[in-house]
Amino acid sequence: MSAPAIVVTGTGTLTPVGTDTDTTWEAVRRGESRAGLAPAPGVSGDLLCRAVAPFGTELLSGRGTAKLDPFVRFALVAADQALAESGLSPDTWDGSRVGIVVGCGLGGAATLGTAHRKLAEAGPDAVSPYVHPRSLVNMAAGTLAIRHRVTGPAHTVVAACASGAVAVGVGRDLIRAGTCDVVIAVGTDAGVVPVIAAGFAAMGALADSPADDASRPFAADRSGFVLSEGAAALVLEREDAARARGARTLGRILGYGFTTDAHHPVAPHPDALGAEAAVRAALADAGLAPADVDHVNAHGTSTPQNDRGEAKLIGRLFPHRPSVTSNKGLLGHSLGAAGAIEAVLTLRTLATGVVPPTAHTPAVDPELAGLDLVVGRERRTDPAIAVSHSFGFGGSNCVLVMGT
Template sequence: MSASAVIVVTGTGMVTPAGAGVDETWKAVRDARTLTGPASRPADRPERHCLSVPAFGSDVLPGRGTAHLDPFMRYALVAVDEAIAESGLDPGTWDGRRVGIVVGCGLGGVGTMTAAQTRLDERGADTVSPYLHPRSLMNMAAGTLAIRHHITGPSHTVVAACASGAVAIGVARDLIRAGTCDTVVACGTDAGVVPVVAAGFAAMGALSDSFAADASRPFAADRSGFVLSEGAAAVVLEREDVARRRGAPDLGRILGYGFTTDAHHPVQPHPDGAGAEAALRTALEDAGLAPGDVDHVNAHGTSTPHNDRMEARLITKLFPHGPSVTANKGVLGHSLGAAGAVEAVLTLRTLTTGVVPPTAHTPAVDPELEGLDLVLGSERHQQPRVAVSNSLGFGGVNCALVMGV
């Protein structure tokens, strides 16, 4: 197949702290809603900086045994169920050999594993469940999705820290371009709202030091760190000719993909953004576009001092024409391996609706980051044709997706 083959998105799905379903999260980010975490958590615990997915039952996730899976698997199942339903595809009749699944995840079943360790310490090895590994291994989200939807083509699990979800979409697109698959489901998922995970981020100074509900403040002068979150998002990708023949929904196109590594520091981004810039330029070249063609940027925007400074300077350098910029983590917090997929789906919504959501909780752009056209206050109506979604992560990973309509 030609490397220039057009790959379309025909289905999307999502579950975040705003609720289950893409519409719920889209409305929350459009409204710049302030979400709150569980009120029962004591204020002196590091998980005070968290936003959790609201509890859901079998009405949202039907299926025997799903209630006992680790949340990172449950979230992926919910998102993929929605995406496949929207695509109009029927897993009962498709040729599973020509369908692939790619899941991006940063942590896997850390909640299940830490609970098992506690049980082991307190009650002994005989009390550890034989289902521990099937419910916690990182590749089991992809494996469980394959079983649920009769996918017998390639099954990949991508681990690229907070860029995992975006990289999963890029890998999925490449599987179709290579002719390996006709359809690929890509998903980013993580369930890191776990005390030891929060404690680790707090210890390294990555979490916001604010106790307020509006602590996630991307690109604001008083930003102090991210708010830990969780969730999942999924897309169904197909060749355009195949999708057109069956009258599938057209939710946008994955035009370009770039993935680079800083090779600079375990957790800090390269100060001049060299790796992130290379990812953006690679994605634009892959799409056959120039920087001036970009109308909108969905920023990684973690609300950490170093990341936001580097990313803002990169955006103003590479896109001096001033495309609109938003950062969804103001509402949703940082869902780690899910974030890139969540933001890609929301970017697609911007492209198809012409609505750019505001960056919540940021009253004004840090004066040090002059030139960034960050959408603030209320949504902006425009008609972007090309958008970029940035995703960065520990280990120096940088991923850029270029999308269009």
């Protein structure tokens, strides 16, 4: 018996350039920053970040939400939007048949940073009893379950910068297995805090330019990523169930592959062998071949090693030169949220036929031959099949295959 088709019926997005999917998509299509970069908090020098603008009750309401860690607040906003678009409601669903999968790399880094500062300055009595309820990495999933009366599984997956994509894949599998009828898949992270920024800076992972265009995926002068934050949510359900209730389908999750490099704690494999295995696994899962791929949403972090290895992979696996873009030129790197955000944007590309440009990259590094990177302005290609790459520390490689 063939596996049921899994579709997306709602999305929600919160990024540094948009408060929902529509505004984020329009900004990405333009490829132009609407706001400049901000100094990375607590880090000396000219390092920069892209932080989600403060938001209030217009985006998130409910008792107790104001004091939640940002990674939880971001997840709630995105999930509220996705559920509203899907037309599903806790008032009508069987909560035991609904699941939640949240991908997050860090958890409540802001809450822990504040608590540690209070501990150092004033001692244990100054530490809030809410530190753990606000900071534990599974609290976004738990809070979502309470908010939407979900009593099915509420998983949290941690795969560094691949976490958001893994959440979508695991959510898809929960429905395929018959465990859930509906899954809310979320990627969220709020890493624009001093200790996180300082750690990446000490590694030499952040861009060394103070300019607004510091994130330059696949450019010859790329030097590192711009730290960012945000969230995205996707409502997944069986295609037949969505059709039966008259829901609009935003796209299909056709394949999912997840591999591990077993190479180095933080450096990607130089030849991207584990990443290639993830692409091949995702395509096999979808019943497709590399030649079927029309578009690649690249991980494209703007770091020298990642972009070099990923370009090798794309050139080797897709000699027919599908269009390629990286959203991190504009959005920066939102860590565990990135894979989910990029999945939502890839679905928009499939739905509209528009491939956004890779912002701030004027041309591909000549050493990265074989990459048909969209630069300068958007391109209309009308792709039917797309893959989205997400790679992370620990050697995590996650690939999603999506279709119209």
